[in-house]
Amino acid sequence: MNSSVATEIYAGLGSFAVLGLAAGGYAYAAMWPASRIFGRALIAPPHPGELALTFDDGPNPACTPRLLDTLASCDVRATFFMVGRYAQAEPVLVRRIAQAGHLIGNHSWSHPNLALTSPARVREEMVRTSDALQQITGQPVRYFRPPFGGRRPYVLRVARELGMTPVLWNAITTDWSEPSADCIAERLKHKIDRNQRRGLATNIVLHDGGHLTLGANREPSVTAVGQLLAHYKATHKFVTLDAWSE
Numbered sequence: 001m002n003s004s005v006a007t008e009i010y011a012g013l014g015s016f017a018v019l020g021l022a023a024g025g026y027a028y029a030a031m032w033p034a035s036r037i038f039g040r041a042l043i044a045p046p047h048p049g050e051l052a053l054t055f056d057d058g059p060n061p062a063c064t065p066r067l068l069d070t071l072a073s074c075d076v077r078a079t080f081f082m083v084g085r086y087a088q089a090e091p092v093l094v095r096r097i098a099q100a101g102h103l104i105g106n107h108s109w110s111h112p113n114l115a116l117t118s119p120a121r122v123r124e125e126m127v128r129t130s131d132a133l134q135q136i137t138g139q140p141v142r143y144f145r146p147p148f149g150g151r152r153p154y155v156l157r158v159a160r161e162l163g164m165t166p167v168l169w170n171a172i173t174t175d176w177s178e179p180s181a182d183c184i185a186e187r188l189k190h191k192i193d194r195n196q197r198r199g200l201a202t203n204i205v206l207h208d209g210g211h212l213t214l215g216a217n218r219e220p221s222v223t224a225v226g227q228l229l230a231h232y233k234a235t236h237k238f239v240t241l242d243a244w245s246e
């Protein structure tokens with residue numbers, strides 16, 4: 001997920017409208033996190049009291065190290081959905097993340113909207129990233145989050161063929177463009193508490209990197225993580241996504 005979601009959705013609507021398809025329905029199926037029209041994905045189980053912190057668009061040498069320190073200070077493990085080309089550029093950081101006990105997932109090689117990407121490239125984006133991550137960490141990659149949440153049945157099928165569970169989310173805010181850590185944390189608390197009232201765990205998306213450039217400033221997101229940890233550490237259990245395996 002990231003800042004050009006709306007642009008991508010509207011670009012998608014334009015091209016599909018030309019094809020005469022029901023564009024609104026297609027955008028819902030392709031982009032809406034809770035939609036199952038294009039296939040099942042892991043969101044969050046009925047385990048109120050459990051929280052999964054997930055970080056997209058890293059690894060990022062500008063922000064991920066402080067994030068790792070913040071998580072370690074509370075003895076919490078998280079899930080990192082990495083952009084393959086950034087992982088290839090930062091193998092030492094990737095190994096540090098893995099060695100700290102965090103779970104590493106695939107977030108494609110170059111972060112295209114896979115709802116609008118050719119089948120051959122969809123497969124290449126996933127295979128290349130899993131291969132690079134496995135080579136760096138020595139561990140197989142079991143989880144995949146599509147960039148922007150964009151998908152179609154083929155995308156989810158390829159992920160499962162490659163041994164990965166597709167993952168979406170049920171708590172997100174525009175942390176990549178929000179300068180106030182307080183705002184990021186407050187909006188996420190509202191969503192976490194809403195999910196809790198509905199009897200659900202929360203799968204939280206934050207960003208430790210930016211898909212347009214390596215080294216993006218995500219300091220407000222990292223500071224918000226510290227606030228969420230302080231707020232929920234005593235009452236909730238922080239888990240990695242493999243605790244929710246299907």
Ligand SMILES: [Zn+2]
Pocket residue numbers: 001002056057107111147148211
């Ligand atoms: Zn992303």
